[in-house]
Amino acid sequence: MLQSFNRGKSVLVAGVVNQTNYFDTNSYANSSFGQFCASPFVNNQTIPMADSNLGLVLQHQFHDQWYAMLGGSFTSCPQNASPLKRTDGKNFNLLAELGWVHDSGAVKLTPFVARINELPEDEEQKNLHTVAGIAINAEQQLGSSPWKVFCRAGWSDSTRDNACGAAVQWSGGFVCSQPLQHLGICPEGEANQFGMALAVTRPDDGSMAEGRPRNKKEVVMECHYNISVTPWFLIQPSLLWISNPAGRNDTGNASVFRVQTILTF
Incomplete structure (x- = not known):
C-alpha cells in the first residue's frame, strides 16, 4: 500500500517492505548488478534492515534538499515463508533517516534500534537483546569531472546479534565514467565505468565459530570495469x-575474479 498526503510532501508505504529500497541508498554503490558486488558496498551491514517482512515506511519532504524517514518492520520472516505468520513481535527493527540531497551529492544519517530474540515461541525470553547504533552515507560528484566518490560508516553498541553481520564497518571508494574516452584512448558507451572500493569490517561475534579467537578485522577491496556492448547489454568483470575473511585468525x-553479464529490457 502506498498513500501520499500533505500535498504530496508525505508518503506512507505499508505491507511487505524491502527496507533496502528506502534506507541507506547510494547512487554509486547500491546494487550488485552493474555496481560493486561485495556486500559492504551494497548496504551498510551494521543496519539491521529487513527485506521480506511486514513493515511500513513514512517519508516527509521538509525542503527541496531535506527529507526524513521513519520505518519499522518485523524481522523474523525467512525467505520463502509467509510474513503473516511471523508477527509475534519478538524480532523487529525501527529505523530513521535524515537526508540532505543536492544536485551533486547527498549525506544521509541513519540511527537504528532492533530487538532480537532467537528463542522458540514456547521458551522464556532469556536471550532478549537490543541492538542500537547509527550509520552515515555520503556521495559526491566531483564538479563536472567524470569522478564520483562515496563512503559509508556504521557503528552498533553490540558485538553480537547484529542481523546483517557487522558490529562496526567503514567502506568507501570512487567510480569514473568513460575513463578511456576521457584519456583520449577510444570512445566509450555511457554505461562504461571503472570503480574501486575498500571496506573494513568488525564482524559480529555470531559469524565466528564457537571457541575461535578473533584478532583482526576483515578487509575487502574490489575493482570492476563495466563494458557496454550495446545500450541494453553490459559485461562487468x-x-x-579479501583479507582475514570474517576477521578470523x-x-x-x-582473491575472487568474476564476470557477470547484465541484460536490460
Missing part, C-alpha cells in the same frame, strides 16, 4: 581481494 586471504 570484477576482482575482489584461522583463515587465509582470498
Whole structure:
C-alpha cells in the first residue's frame, strides 16, 4: 500500500517492505548488478534492515534538499515463508533517516534500534537483546569531472546479534565514467565505468565459530570495469581481494575474479 498526503510532501508505504529500497541508498554503490558486488558496498551491514517482512515506511519532504524517514518492520520472516505468520513481535527493527540531497551529492544519517530474540515461541525470553547504533552515507560528484566518490560508516553498541553481520564497518571508494574516452584512448558507451572500493569490517561475534579467537578485522577491496556492448547489454568483470575473511585468525586471504553479464529490457 502506498498513500501520499500533505500535498504530496508525505508518503506512507505499508505491507511487505524491502527496507533496502528506502534506507541507506547510494547512487554509486547500491546494487550488485552493474555496481560493486561485495556486500559492504551494497548496504551498510551494521543496519539491521529487513527485506521480506511486514513493515511500513513514512517519508516527509521538509525542503527541496531535506527529507526524513521513519520505518519499522518485523524481522523474523525467512525467505520463502509467509510474513503473516511471523508477527509475534519478538524480532523487529525501527529505523530513521535524515537526508540532505543536492544536485551533486547527498549525506544521509541513519540511527537504528532492533530487538532480537532467537528463542522458540514456547521458551522464556532469556536471550532478549537490543541492538542500537547509527550509520552515515555520503556521495559526491566531483564538479563536472567524470569522478564520483562515496563512503559509508556504521557503528552498533553490540558485538553480537547484529542481523546483517557487522558490529562496526567503514567502506568507501570512487567510480569514473568513460575513463578511456576521457584519456583520449577510444570512445566509450555511457554505461562504461571503472570503480574501486575498500571496506573494513568488525564482524559480529555470531559469524565466528564457537571457541575461535578473533584478532583482526576483515578487509575487502574490489575493482570492476563495466563494458557496454550495446545500450541494453553490459559485461562487468570484477576482482575482489579479501583479507582475514570474517576477521578470523584461522583463515587465509582470498582473491575472487568474476564476470557477470547484465541484460536490460
